[in-house]
Every structure is written in C-alpha cells, then in structure tokens.
Amino acid sequence: MITIPHKAKQFAVFIVKLLIVTAAFYFIYNQLVHNDKLDWTKFMAKLQEKQSVAGILFLLSFSVANRYLEILKWQNLVSFFKPISIGESTKQVLGALTAGIFTPNGLGEYAGKALFFEKIKTKKIIFLNLICNGIQMILTVIFGTVGLFVLGYWKWASAIILLLLLFYLVAVISINMKIKGYSIQKLTHKINEIPKRIHQKNMLLATCRYLVFSHQYYFLFLAFDVDLPYLTMMATIATVYFLASSLPSFQFLDFAVKGSMAVFFFGKLGVNEWIVVFISTLMWFLNVVLPVVIGSYYVLKFKPKWK
Numbered sequence: 001m002i003t004i005p006h007k008a009k010q011f012a013v014f015i016v017k018l019l020i021v022t023a024a025f026y027f028i029y030n031q032l033v034h035n036d037k038l039d040w041t042k043f044m045a046k047l048q049e050k051q052s053v054a055g056i057l058f059l060l061s062f063s064v065a066n067r068y069l070e071i072l073k074w075q076n077l078v079s080f081f082k083p084i085s086i087g088e089s090t091k092q093v094l095g096a097l098t099a100g101i102f103t104p105n106g107l108g109e110y111a112g113k114a115l116f117f118e119k120i121k122t123k124k125i126i127f128l129n130l131i132c133n134g135i136q137m138i139l140t141v142i143f144g145t146v147g148l149f150v151l152g153y154w155k156w157a158s159a160i161i162l163l164l165l166l167f168y169l170v171a172v173i174s175i176n177m178k179i180k181g182y183s184i185q186k187l188t189h190k191i192n193e194i195p196k197r198i199h200q201k202n203m204l205l206a207t208c209r210y211l212v213f214s215h216q217y218y219f220l221f222l223a224f225d226v227d228l229p230y231l232t233m234m235a236t237i238a239t240v241y242f243l244a245s246s247l248p249s250f251q252f253l254d255f256a257v258k259g260s261m262a263v264f265f266f267g268k269l270g271v272n273e274w275i276v277v278f279i280s281t282l283m284w285f286l287n288v289v290l291p292v293v294i295g296s297y298y299v300l301k302f303k304p305k306w307k
Contacts, residue, residue, distance in 0.1 A: 055223065062216035063286040067093070069209040076201045077128045080194050092116045094295030095302060101292055115302070127190065135206040137245065143210065144242020150235035213287070214238065220279045226271055236265050
C-alpha cells in the first residue's frame with residue numbers, strides 16, 4: 001500500500017477547500033453580473049428612492065433569523081447522540097451550505113456535514129440531515145398546496161393531494177419490502193428512535209423558519225410598492241416556493257428557478273416582471289450568498305475528522 005505523506009495530505013485538503021470557495025464566489029459573481037434579466041439601473045433608482053437604514057436592517061434580520069433557526073434545528077437533531085454548541089452547529093451548517101452550493105438541491109450538504117464527524121457516524125449524520133430537510137419539505141408541500149387552493153388552482157392542488165395519497169398507499173403496501181437491506185418499516189423504526197421532544201422541537205423550528213422566509217419575501221414586495229391582499233400574496237409565495245423546491249436545481253441557480261416561477265404566478269396578478277426578478281435575486285442574495293460568504297471562512301478553516 002502506498003502511503004501519502006502527511007504534508008501532501010494537508011496540501012491536497014487545502015487545494016480542495018480553496019477550489020470550493022473560489023468556485024462558490026465565481027458562480028455568485030457570474031449570476032449577478034451576467035444575468036440579462038437584471039436591470040441594475042432600475043434597481044439602483046428604486047434603492048435610492050426607498051433607501052432606509054432601518055428598512056435594510058429589518059430585511060437583514062429575517063436572513064439572520066432564517067439561518068439561525070436552521071442552526072438551532074441542526075443543533076437539536078445532533079443532540080440525539082452528541083451535544084454541540086451553537087458555534088459548532090453554525091460552523092457545520094454554513095460550511096456544508098458552501099460545500100453543497102454546486103450540487104442538485106443541496107445534496108452536497110449531506111456529505112459536507114458528515115465530514116465534521118468521525119467516519120463511523122456518516123450514516124447517522126446523513127440520516128439526521130434527511131430528517132432536518134424532510135420536515136422543511138413537508139411544510140413546503142402543505143403550505144404550497146393550501147396556496148394553490150387559495151389562488152383557485154383547484155385541479156393542481158387536487159392532483160397533488162391524490163399523488164400524496166397514492167404515495168402513502170404504496171408506502172403502506174410495501175412497508176416490509178426490502179431494497180438492499182432497507183425498508184420503510186426500518187426507516188420508521190429509525191425515526192422513532194429519536195425522542196419525541198427532539199421531533200417536536202424540529203417541527204416548531206421548521207415552522208418558524210418557513211414563516212420567517214415567506215414573510216421576508218412578503219416585506220420585500222411591500223418595499224417595491226406591490227399592493228396586493230396579504231392572503232393572495234402569501235398564497236402566491238407559498239405556491240412559488242413549493243413548485244420551485246420540487247424541481248431539481250443547484251443552490252447557485254436557486255434564484256433563477258424561483259424567479260421564473262414567481263414571474264409566472266405574480267405576472268398573473270399584474271406585478272411587473274423586473275420587480276419579481278429582483279426580489280427573487282435579493283432573496284437568493286440574502287439567504288444563500290451571504291451565508292455562503294461566511295461559510296467560506298469555515299470551509300477554509302476546516303480540519304477533516306476522517307482518517
């Protein structure tokens with residue numbers, strides 16, 4: 001067996017970390033500068049017209065709350081087998097977010113978080129991350145389906161409910177069916193091993209996070225003088241978020257996917273396309289770009305636990 005010198009390993013890890021951070025910043029820059037749908041002249045004019053330090057801090061507070069709730073969620077789930085501090089949870093969540101920015105639907109976050117733990121705990125960390133993201137997706141489906149009903153898309157909402165019922169029926173029928181040693185029954189058993197208090201706290205934090213994210217979207221529309229009834233606005237936001245989250249996408253293209261969905265649904269309500277595109281871009285910037293910038297620091301400082 002060929003042994004790789006310790007210094008060579010350190011250098012290889014450093015190069016990988018540097019590539020991740022450089023690529024993250026390149027993709028962010030590329031999307032902001034070369035997106036022909038973004039009219040920066042209009043945006044700067046609107047910003048100067050509405051400039052308010054209090055307003056900016058107010059909108060930024062939603063981004064802080066959004067990520068802080070995610071950090072609390074992760075800390076809560078990891079406490080199942082090991083207590084970690086807020087600082088450690090922050091490092092893992094933001095570092096994994098940066099590492100997963102190039103992967104479809106943030107799948108790289110699973111591997112990113114696992115690297116902060118011993119190799120023997122990899123399966124457990126991936127499973128906990130599945131629980132962490134799973135509850136967020138369930139809430140997105142629930143609120144999104146309600147949003148479709150409120151907006152009058154009865155056929156779409158009914159089709160989604162029928163699909164969910166069909167999925168549930170198939171799951172019940174095949175509960176004992178094993179695929180490579182795994183089954184729904186075994187998965188259910190693993191979920192039930194986690195104490196109820198952890199699940200309950202996870203659900204509460206996930207609900208708060210959803211409300212924070214969606215209301216940040218809402219207040220941005222208000223800032224751009226979009227005057228629509230609260231229920232209509234929130235139903236449209238829930239629908240856009242649900243349908244966009246259902247599509248395969250990369251984190252660095254998140255605003256483009258949500259933006260195209262938002263243009264379609266808000267366009268039907270008479271909202272100007274450039275406003276919708278800019279709000280989607282701002283949401284991406286506030287909730288993905290800024291955390292990735294901070295996460296880049298943790299990536300560069302990262303010391304792998306795997307041996």
